[in-house]
Amino acid sequence: MKVGMLVLFAGIAAFLKYASDTGLLRIPVSVRLIIVALVAIAGAAFGWWQRDKRRAFALSLQGGAIGVLIMTVFAAYRLYGLLPAGWTFALLIVFVGALGVLAVLQDALALAVLGLIAGFAAPIIASTGQGNHVALFSYYAVLNLGILGIAWKRAWRVLNVLGFIATFGVATTWGVLSYQPTLFASTEPFLILHFLLYLAVPWLHVLRSPKRERAILDGCLMFGNPIVSLLLQGALLDWKPMPLALSALVAAAIYVAIAFAIRKRDDMALLRETWAVLAVAFATIAVPLALSASVTASVFALEGAGLIWLGFRQARRLPRWAGVFLQVAAGVAWVLASLFHHHYNDTPLLNATFIGSLLLVIGASVGVWQFDRHGMSRGVSSLARIGLLIWAVLWWLVGFANEIDTFVIDPAVESACWLALSSVTACLLGLACPRTRKLDLGVVLAFGVPLFLLAGMVVVLSAANADIQPLAGWPLAAVAVMAVTGWFALRGVASHRVAAVASATVWWVRWAVVFTLAIVLALDAAPALGEGWHLLAAALPTLALAALVLWAVRWLASPLQEHARDIRYAVGACAALAMIAVGIAALGTAGNPKPLPFVPVLNPVDLLLVAVLLFVARAISDEAIPREVRATRPAVLAVIFFIMATSMTLRAVHHLGSVPWNGDVPGSSLAELSLTVVWSVIGVVAWVLGSKRGQRLLWMAGAATMALVLLKLLLVDRGHLGNLFGIASFIAYGLLCTVIGYLAPAPPRQGAVPSAESSHAS
Numbered sequence: 001m002k003v004g005m006l007v008l009f010a011g012i013a014a015f016l017k018y019a020s021d022t023g024l025l026r027i028p029v030s031v032r033l034i035i036v037a038l039v040a041i042a043g044a045a046f047g048w049w050q051r052d053k054r055r056a057f058a059l060s061l062q063g064g065a066i067g068v069l070i071m072t073v074f075a076a077y078r079l080y081g082l083l084p085a086g087w088t089f090a091l092l093i094v095f096v097g098a099l100g101v102l103a104v105l106q107d108a109l110a111l112a113v114l115g116l117i118a119g120f121a122a123p124i125i126a127s128t129g130q131g132n133h134v135a136l137f138s139y140y141a142v143l144n145l146g147i148l149g150i151a152w153k154r155a156w157r158v159l160n161v162l163g164f165i166a167t168f169g170v171a172t173t174w175g176v177l178s179y180q181p182t183l184f185a186s187t188e189p190f191l192i193l194h195f196l197l198y199l200a201v202p203w204l205h206v207l208r209s210p211k212r213e214r215a216i217l218d219g220c221l222m223f224g225n226p227i228v229s230l231l232l233q234g235a236l237l238d239w240k241p242m243p244l245a246l247s248a249l250v251a252a253a254i255y256v257a258i259a260f261a262i263r264k265r266d267d268m269a270l271l272r273e274t275w276a277v278l279a280v281a282f283a284t285i286a287v288p289l290a291l292s293a294s295v296t297a298s299v300f301a302l303e304g305a306g307l308i309w310l311g312f313r314q315a316r317r318l319p320r321w322a323g324v325f326l327q328v329a330a331g332v333a334w335v336l337a338s339l340f341h342h343h344y345n346d347t348p349l350l351n352a353t354f355i356g357s358l359l360l361v362i363g364a365s366v367g368v369w370q371f372d373r374h375g376m377s378r379g380v381s382s383l384a385r386i387g388l389l390i391w392a393v394l395w396w397l398v399g400f401a402n403e404i405d406t407f408v409i410d411p412a413v414e415s416a417c418w419l420a421l422s423s424v425t426a427c428l429l430g431l432a433c434p435r436t437r438k439l440d441l442g443v444v445l446a447f448g449v450p451l452f453l454l455a456g457m458v459v460v461l462s463a464a465n466a467d468i469q470p471l472a473g474w475p476l477a478a479v480a481v482m483a484v485t486g487w488f489a490l491r492g493v494a495s496h497r498v499a500a501v502a503s504a505t506v507w508w509v510r511w512a513v514v515f516t517l518a519i520v521l522a523l524d525a526a527p528a529l530g531e532g533w534h535l536l537a538a539a540l541p542t543l544a545l546a547a548l549v550l551w552a553v554r555w556l557a558s559p560l561q562e563h564a565r566d567i568r569y570a571v572g573a574c575a576a577l578a579m580i581a582v583g584i585a586a587l588g589t590a591g592n593p594k595p596l597p598f599v600p601v602l603n604p605v606d607l608l609l610v611a612v613l614l615f616v617a618r619a620i621s622d623e624a625i626p627r628e629v630r631a632t633r634p635a636v637l638a639v640i641f642f643i644m645a646t647s648m649t650l651r652a653v654h655h656l657g658s659v660p661w662n663g664d665v666p667g668s669s670l671a672e673l674s675l676t677v678v679w680s681v682i683g684v685v686a687w688v689l690g691s692k693r694g695q696r697l698l699w700m701a702g703a704a705t706m707a708l709v710l711l712k713l714l715l716v717d718r719g720h721l722g723n724l725f726g727i728a729s730f731i732a733y734g735l736l737c738t739v740i741g742y743l744a745p746a747p748p749r750q751g752a753v754p755s756a757e758s759s760h761a762s
Helices: 002-022 030-047 054-080 087-103 109-125 133-153 157-178 179-207 224-236 242-261 267-289 296-313 317-338 350-375 381-405 411-435 439-465 473-492 495-524 531-551 555-556 563-589 604-620 633-657 667-694 695-713 726-745 758-760
Strands: none
Touching: 030 224, 054 087, 054 133, 054 381, 087 109, 087 133, 109 133, 109 157, 133 157, 133 179, 157 179, 157 439, 179 267, 179 555, 242 267, 267 296, 267 531, 267 758, 296 317, 296 350, 296 758, 317 350, 317 381, 317 473, 350 381, 381 411, 381 439, 411 439, 411 473, 439 473, 439 495, 473 495, 495 531, 495 555, 531 555, 531 563, 531 604, 555 563, 563 604, 604 633, 633 667, 633 695, 633 758, 667 695, 726 758
16 A cells, blocks of 8 residues: 555656646646645545554555645645745645644554655655755755654654655755855755754654663764764865864754753763764864865764764664774775875874874774674674774874875984884883783784884884984984883783783894994994994993893893793893804904004903803803703803804904905914914813813813814915914924823723812812
């Protein structure tokens, strides 16, 4: 029956228009319209008479009849000019009021829907394309007042949504096709009126719901009305920033006022909270609006956050996922807005582009918070939670990156900004981590901390490559920010063992890198110091880090004492790698000690090598090292000592013998003599001590060293017998072998225990 009435209504409307256009009916138009109206009145009366016997038939007939009456009156006014405006709207008010009264009296939602469809469709079907927009919107205002009157008595959500969609849909279409700036004065009042009408409808819906505390808010009206109204207002104002900002502030004031008015109504807590959120949203939006016309992204982001919040409050999926979609739409809108707006002349940070990006961050963060509080622990909710987090971090970085790229010119200031940004981001992620409820979100936040700490280290390295001193000017301020925020970032990930260890490791390595680069860049400007001092000074942060690992674990693990052991292992591994790099660099460095003279062993490079050897000796005997590795300590130290002694010898030959420091140094006669003497002394000492103390392994190391020296004499030094250095090599080796024969002629016995005499002699 309902479908039949709709089809009948459409047929009658089409027939009237066709008859008017072609002149098929010769009787006067007024008579034809009166006949149609009388038939409709009769149909409505018959439907009322049959309301108890055939309810479905009666309701459909009443709705269709009143819809025909509404269409007939509108046609008589607009198409044929048979009715004056005053009478027209008086009749429309009567018919719409009758429709509402009949629907309410009979508790008939279908009746109201059918009549409303007829009422909204009438001007569209009867339109000639040249109508008066004032008449159109006045007519729709009457229909919406009828909806408001029905909402006063019945909680019919379908009717409310139908009126909203029809009204703003037609208004938007008319605005796109026909609006001109000269029509603002005659259009703005209708926009304000309909905004206020659909502001009141959700309140009436909650007021008339049987169970107010469980009443479901209509997200389409609660959030759709302000969104559409603000966008239409922007179009009417030609997107002028300041008037649009004032409009947003007025809307915020309205929402504050109505939320304050129901502050004592406990049964409307959800409605009050929603209005309060909208008030904050409009007040926030007013800031970027006052600075530029890029409004869409801000509206979508905050609207999406509101829908996600409302969806969880009402346990409804559609608003929830619509809010997630709006977050994506907001990002697209921001990108489109930024493509057409270059804000080089704007104020840094206080411009619409940047504030819009922050609103995107706020919207996504609210979504993350809601999914963390109310979403499922796994599945699609988990994906949405993590996706929104990544989305928020992305726009956080994009917003600041855009500001840095636009307003920062000095490379030093740029590097400082990036270092501070990475540090603050890590801190925020760390602070958010312990406040999460879902494990997956906490893990992602926790591992974001070492990621951004590592990004800060990359920034420092990149700046140093451009000769930017990290401990001077703005970079120094950024390092101070790094120091303050880093402690909070580390403390925030304390409950996640792996992330905490990773964060602490990156944290300490980054400090070592910062101070190393600062020292290197500072000494580059001091040519009076030789390269030996440069290397020693640059190695000091690495030595300090190694010292913390070995002797100050409490400081090293602060503020993560519960993970002290793991942090010590991880940082110690990094310190060991750095120490190896330092040692290799020192072995191959000439090490000019100017302005001081060169003294073997007592020069910066040799002292550095001695320090490395001592650290290795201490580290390899640490209880954290496996017993099997500790057992190799003598052999490892012997090999390292032998390599270091060789480097020290060649360095002494270079400085004291004026031999050029290049690939030919080992092949010089003086170097060969010096190496023979030094290696022989090492071999003799190891041989004698091994024999005296009964340490067969040490004795074998001395014997192997002496054999190596002998092989060197036969293969290398033999070519230098024509000069004093070559001859001195052979003589020195022979004398040292004689010393061995005198002091330790025989190897110690296998497993022998040193006697008291030998122990005293040793």
